[in-house]
Amino acid sequence: MTTAPRVTVAAAAGAAPPKKLSAEVVASNPYSRLMALQRMGIVPNYEAIRSKTVAVVGVGGVGAVVAEMLTRCGVGRLLLYDYDSVELANMNRLFFVPSQAGLPKTRAAAETLNNINPDVAVEAYSINVTSLEGFEEFKRSLQLVAGRGRGAASCEEGSSSATAQQGEGAPAPESRVDLVLSCVDNFEARMAVNQVCLELGQPWIESGVSEDAVSGHIQLLAPGETACFACAPPLVVASGVDERTLKREGVCAASLPTTMGIVAGLMVQAALKRMLRFGSSERRGGSFSSRGGTNYLGYAALTDFFPAMTLRPNPGCPNGSCLAAQAWAQARGPSAEELERDAREAEEAAREGTEEATHEENEWAIECVAGDGDGDPPASSAAASAAAAAAPAPPPPPPPSLPAGVEFSMPAAEAPRGPAVAATEAGVDDLMAQLAALNWS
Amino acid sequence: MTTAPRVTVAAAAGAAPPKKLSAEVVASNPYSRLMALQRMGIVPNYEAIRSKTVAVVGVGGVGAVVAEMLTRCGVGRLLLYDYDSVELANMNRLFFVPSQAGLPKTRAAAETLNNINPDVAVEAYSINVTSLEGFEEFKRSLQLVAGRGRGAASCEEGSSSATAQQGEGAPAPESRVDLVLSCVDNFEARMAVNQVCLELGQPWIESGVSEDAVSGHIQLLAPGETACFACAPPLVVASGVDERTLKREGVCAASLPTTMGIVAGLMVQAALKRMLRFGSSERRGGSFSSRGGTNYLGYAALTDFFPAMTLRPNPGCPNGSCLAAQAWAQARGPSAEELERDAREAEEAAREGTEEATHEENEWAIECVAGDGDGDPPASSAAASAAAAAAPAPPPPPPPSLPAGVEFSMPAAEAPRGPAVAATEAGVDDLMAQLAALNWS
Numbered sequence: 001m002t003t004a005p006r007v008t009v010a011a012a013a014g015a016a017p018p019k020k021l022s023a024e025v026v027a028s029n030p031y032s033r034l035m036a037l038q039r040m041g042i043v044p045n046y047e048a049i050r051s052k053t054v055a056v057v058g059v060g061g062v063g064a065v066v067a068e069m070l071t072r073c074g075v076g077r078l079l080l081y082d083y084d085s086v087e088l089a090n091m092n093r094l095f096f097v098p099s100q101a102g103l104p105k106t107r108a109a110a111e112t113l114n115n116i117n118p119d120v121a122v123e124a125y126s127i128n129v130t131s132l133e134g135f136e137e138f139k140r141s142l143q144l145v146a147g148r149g150r151g152a153a154s155c156e157e158g159s160s161s162a163t164a165q166q167g168e169g170a171p172a173p174e175s176r177v178d179l180v181l182s183c184v185d186n187f188e189a190r191m192a193v194n195q196v197c198l199e200l201g202q203p204w205i206e207s208g209v210s211e212d213a214v215s216g217h218i219q220l221l222a223p224g225e226t227a228c229f230a231c232a233p234p235l236v237v238a239s240g241v242d243e244r245t246l247k248r249e250g251v252c253a254a255s256l257p258t259t260m261g262i263v264a265g266l267m268v269q270a271a272l273k274r275m276l277r278f279g280s281s282e283r284r285g286g287s288f289s290s291r292g293g294t295n296y297l298g299y300a301a302l303t304d305f306f307p308a309m310t311l312r313p314n315p316g317c318p319n320g321s322c323l324a325a326q327a328w329a330q331a332r333g334p335s336a337e338e339l340e341r342d343a344r345e346a347e348e349a350a351r352e353g354t355e356e357a358t359h360e361e362n363e364w365a366i367e368c369v370a371g372d373g374d375g376d377p378p379a380s381s382a383a384a385s386a387a388a389a390a391a392p393a394p395p396p397p398p399p400p401s402l403p404a405g406v407e408f409s410m411p412a413a414e415a416p417r418g419p420a421v422a423a424t425e426a427g428v429d430d431l432m433a434q435l436a437a438l439n440w441s
Numbered sequence: 442m443t444t445a446p447r448v449t450v451a452a453a454a455g456a457a458p459p460k461k462l463s464a465e466v467v468a469s470n471p472y473s474r475l476m477a478l479q480r481m482g483i484v485p486n487y488e489a490i491r492s493k494t495v496a497v498v499g500v501g502g503v504g505a506v507v508a509e510m511l512t513r514c515g516v517g518r519l520l521l522y523d524y525d526s527v528e529l530a531n532m533n534r535l536f537f538v539p540s541q542a543g544l545p546k547t548r549a550a551a552e553t554l555n556n557i558n559p560d561v562a563v564e565a566y567s568i569n570v571t572s573l574e575g576f577e578e579f580k581r582s583l584q585l586v587a588g589r590g591r592g593a594a595s596c597e598e599g600s601s602s603a604t605a606q607q608g609e610g611a612p613a614p615e616s617r618v619d620l621v622l623s624c625v626d627n628f629e630a631r632m633a634v635n636q637v638c639l640e641l642g643q644p645w646i647e648s649g650v651s652e653d654a655v656s657g658h659i660q661l662l663a664p665g666e667t668a669c670f671a672c673a674p675p676l677v678v679a680s681g682v683d684e685r686t687l688k689r690e691g692v693c694a695a696s697l698p699t700t701m702g703i704v705a706g707l708m709v710q711a712a713l714k715r716m717l718r719f720g721s722s723e724r725r726g727g728s729f730s731s732r733g734g735t736n737y738l739g740y741a742a743l744t745d746f747f748p749a750m751t752l753r754p755n756p757g758c759p760n761g762s763c764l765a766a767q768a769w770a771q772a773r774g775p776s777a778e779e780l781e782r783d784a785r786e787a788e789e790a791a792r793e794g795t796e797e798a799t800h801e802e803n804e805w806a807i808e809c810v811a812g813d814g815d816g817d818p819p820a821s822s823a824a825a826s827a828a829a830a831a832a833p834a835p836p837p838p839p840p841p842s843l844p845a846g847v848e849f850s851m852p853a854a855e856a857p858r859g860p861a862v863a864a865t866e867a868g869v870d871d872l873m874a875q876l877a878a879l880n881w882s
Contacts, residue, residue, distance in 0.1 A: 028530070032530050033534075068698070069698040116538055213477075254478045255475075256475070258713065265699045279655070
């Protein structure tokens with residue numbers, strides 16, 4: 001198998017230890033407004049961004065903007081994947097300029113990004129991830145040590161218990177990237193990203209913009225913890241229609257820089273919240289957490305509607321790797337890292353609950369009233385959280401309510417109620433063997 | 442008074458009749474994906490964008506992206522205002538590149554935009570709209586015929602009845618721009634934009650991003666029809682604090698390319714919907730309509746919350762021009778254009794209500810259920826709309842409910858209930874005299 005073309009730009013920054021970000025407030029410091037996030041208490045440790053590696057698959061109307069935002073945020077390393085070239089017909093979206101027409105998108109993007117921020121190491125892969133060769137190259141490029149087999153890689157991050165138990169078929173982190181951001185425009189490519197991420201236990205965020213350009217979405221997919229892309233495929237695909245037959249001669253999809261820019265912004269925001277642990281992605285099971293919060297955010301431009309929902313793993317998913325990941329997630333319970341985080345958050349919540357707000361002036365007599373999910377929980381709820389954190393495996397939360405306008409077609413009583421995978425008496429070695437069998441079936 | 446520096450780029454395209462947009466689906470056509478919006482029935486007439494002029498005040502983290510999106514959409518003419526220069530500290534936001542550091546933002550932006558799409562005429566004004574001179578130059582630059590007095594200008598657009606009755610102090614359209622987009626970062630500049638737009642009867646959209654970078658908003662302000670910026674100023678300003686005393690030495694505001702890109706995208710989306718008459722900005726009083734829909738859209742990044750609300754004119758607004766505009770809007774009633782639009786929409790709604798959806802297959806038995814505000818109204822509601830369209834001045838809708846977590850501190854019974862301005866027996870000439878007196882008081 002030949003190695004696909006690969007261009008690495010500004011590798012020096014990636015090879016050297018992460019550059020220390022200056023927080024100095026001077027006009028010449030490109031990081032001053034970002035480090036202010038840390039000084040203002042929004043992000044606990046902004047500099048952690050220098051140690052993050054993000055893969056962006058598809059460098060088009062969404063992906064190119066995603067890559068630029070991450071570059072301007074000072075991410076450590078970016079991996080870009082696309083097999084297409086820049087066309088003038090792309091000029092109605094942000095990022096590429098007419099003088100780049102004809103260049104491979106990955107190469108043009110890497111050069112522009114290097115001009116914007118040479119501190120970011122960019123690896124550009126001109127490959128088609130839906131081809132057999134491209135799929136393998138894509139997977140290899142994400143792996144911790146390129147070319148090494150599954151299960152043999154060591155992990156820089158991830159919970160220590162998961163690393164210790166890691167074996168063939170186990171969806172534990174084997175990837176050198178912190179997040180894969182899928183910005184492709186077809187089902188086949190999404191399924192390729194889904195498969196690689198399931199095999200590597202790699203969380204990813206999917207994005208999509210409708211063909212009429214006026215709606216879009218992002219969705220977090222964490223193997224075993226949320227739905228995978230095969231758990232609930234698009235309706236048209238689930239009915240067996242070949243997506244390629246839907247395209248008609250001389251008809252092109254509409255697109256707008258607005259919708260694509262908004263979807264890119266929402267995607268990078270979710271990525272930053274997850275990687276840098278701020279906002280509701282990490283606190284109290286809020287949005288874009290893989291642990292009970294919503295993991296889908298939509299945008300309907302015509303009505304300014306932003307539906308959010310939770311997509312749980314499908315115990316009948318046709319993808320064996322997903323079933324294996326579900327079993328693995330069920331068997332391992334919360335990791336040491338998660339338990340520690342729960343305890344920390346419960347402690348914070350308890351502290352916040354007992355501290356009384358003090359204001360020198362309050363001439364308008366403004367009061368805080370309990371909101372629906374965003375406010376601080378009262379002290380009793382904090383105590384409950386602390387108790388929950390101490391228990392090894394909390395029961396799964398109740399099924400989410402459906403968004404307005406959607407109702408179950410099947411009687412609700414027939415919907416699965418219990419945990420996705422039944423409890424078992426089997427030991428870890430037995431489970432490992434079962435997982436391996438499932439994963440390759 | 443000296444004329445402020447003014448740079449015009451690509452004026453030829455603006456001076457010549459609007460270029461015809463090609464809808465041909467070829468890689469070399471930069472408009473193919475935009476013209477597809479028209480072919481797909483999303484936008485009734487996309488080419489109308491070539492006749493639109495938009496002013497962007499403030500070319501920073503939001504304004505520069507707004508200008509780029511409009512340029513890529515093929516807007517006819519862009520007016521840019523900023524007095525600042527590009528700094529490396531701006532590199533954490535989209536658009537500017539390090540090699541532009543030190544250049545005036547307007548000049549750097551105009552050059553970049555001209556490279557992206559030379560079909561767009563760009564006028565760049567390096568002025569501070571809060572200075573006395575800058576304020577006057579800003580106002581003159583928006584007027585239909587630069588330097589001509591108020592009330593003397595002829596109108597290309599606007600309802601014929603408003604034009605016929607136009608006189609000193611009347612907030613009728615006197616502006617050559619279709620929309621002003623405010624992307625400034627301080628209260629003083631917003632008040633300057635507000636004043637000029639009130640004096641010209643010019644609708645505008647305001648945008649803002651919080652100093653901690655994790656929330657933002659957009660708001661439509663149509664003189665007399667919605668709240669103006671002085672109707673409900675920010676709390677800290679209403680209490681008499683000078684905004685400049687809030688800035689501390691060595692402390693800079695945080696910013697993120699994500700939040701700013703999302704706010705820019707929402708702003709241009711609202712502008713496109715309003716100018717090209719698609720989506721709920723023009724249909725059935727939906728979002729970003731000045732006629733009864735919501736005109737404020739917020740974005741809270743930490744929780745993925747998007748509050749929408751309606752801000753009506755304040756009958757006690759301290760700004761005399763706003764009170765004059767309110768009286769004018771009240772006196773004129775719906776314009777001929779508005780009546781025609783109402784009738785057309787009522788007819789469409791009635792037709793949609795009687796047409797039954799036909800599907801060849803529906804194997805999952807999917808049903809439409811009534812949503813909360815997004816679905817088609819039933820036929821009876823369409824009939825009601827048609828009846829309302831025939832009446833000259835429909836009563837104002839009930840006051841909006843408050844978003845979750847906010848409650849009235851004052852007893853609700855004391856809130857104003859009736860129309861903002863009392864009915865009067867005075868003739869048009871009397872009203873004109875009253876308006877003029879109010880406007881200059």
